[in-house]
Amino acid sequence: MLPRDTRVPGGIAILDLGTSTDSPGAVYFGEYRAPIVRTPDGWKAIVGIPLATEPGRQVVKLVTPSASDRDREIAFNVEPKAYATQNLTVEARKADPLPEDLKRIDAETERTERALATYTESRSPTWRWTVPVPGERSDSYGKRRVFNGLPRKPHSGMDIAAPTGTPIRNPAAGRVVETGDFFFNGNTVFVDHGQGVLTMYCHLSRIDVTSGDVVKEGDVLGLVGATGRVTGPHLHWGVSVNRAMVDPALLLEK
Ligand SMILES: [Zn+2]
Numbered sequence: 001m002l003p004r005d006t007r008v009p010g011g012i013a014i015l016d017l018g019t020s021t022d023s024p025g026a027v028y029f030g031e032y033r034a035p036i037v038r039t040p041d042g043w044k045a046i047v048g049i050p051l052a053t054e055p056g057r058q059v060v061k062l063v064t065p066s067a068s069d070r071d072r073e074i075a076f077n078v079e080p081k082a083y084a085t086q087n088l089t090v091e092a093r094k095a096d097p098l099p100e101d102l103k104r105i106d107a108e109t110e111r112t113e114r115a116l117a118t119y120t121e122s123r124s125p126t127w128r129w130t131v132p133v134p135g136e137r138s139d140s141y142g143k144r145r146v147f148n149g150l151p152r153k154p155h156s157g158m159d160i161a162a163p164t165g166t167p168i169r170n171p172a173a174g175r176v177v178e179t180g181d182f183f184f185n186g187n188t189v190f191v192d193h194g195q196g197v198l199t200m201y202c203h204l205s206r207i208d209v210t211s212g213d214v215v216k217e218g219d220v221l222g223l224v225g226a227t228g229r230v231t232g233p234h235l236h237w238g239v240s241v242n243r244a245m246v247d248p249a250l251l252l253e254k
Helices: 099-116
Strands: 012-016 026-029 032-034 036-039 042-048 056-063 072-078 085-088 144-147 150-152 158-161 167-169 174-182 186-194 197-204 220-223 234-241 244-246
Touching: 012 072, 026 042, 032 042, 042 056, 042 234, 042 244, 099 174, 099 186, 099 197, 174 197, 186 220, 197 220
Parallel strands: 085 144
Antiparallel strands: 012 042, 026 032, 026 056, 036 042, 056 072, 144 150, 158 234, 167 220, 174 186, 186 197, 197 234, 234 244
16 A cells, blocks of 8 residues: 555655666655655655645656666656645744744754654655544644744644543554654654654653664554643644655555
8 A cells, every 4th residue: 555646745746667677776856865665566656745845847866776777757747735824822932932942943953854864775664554643633734834923834744632641653663763852842753664754743741762762553652742832732743755744644544
């Protein structure tokens, strides 16, 4: 099973590599390497499309392993998608951080980028997952966000409402690559599923894993909470594919 092919900003494009040889090579979307998967119809690339992508023609590059087989470009079309605006009220400092918060935020942005840049070639992700927490899923992925009247980055994940203390179950096998208490995201866990597919779990009341832990599908990563920039207890779930935070709904069974 593959994710749902949805060629919009924040979506996923499943592209046919036109080969079924044993080693098809590496696929790049911009500078980032995308995961590939072997199917009965040959190899396919699973390409994350960043929210900021302009609609229109895009290309990935297939870098082939042998000199006799030339590198190729594979084109696809990104359709426009309009995302609504959402106004939220949070603690003043979380919308408009104090000067002393900015240093912390910069350091945490760097840690986050480093975690999401993990690329483990030897691990292959699975592609259809169970939801990490039962509960009401908001459809707020991609919404432009205004906190206390201040425009901020669009929402790049799925929010699932659940009471504080609800266990968060790892949706697919992987390895924990980073955990910590972040200014905006609160207590956070990052899991590497292989080939540039990473997930993040934010606002936890408790973290139950440490960096380096190998985690199976269904293992508890921590508990739902309301830490960081929140309006109430919920799980913020982010899914990164070739460094693009895509809509997690595209990977869920239903
Ligand atoms: Zn969220």
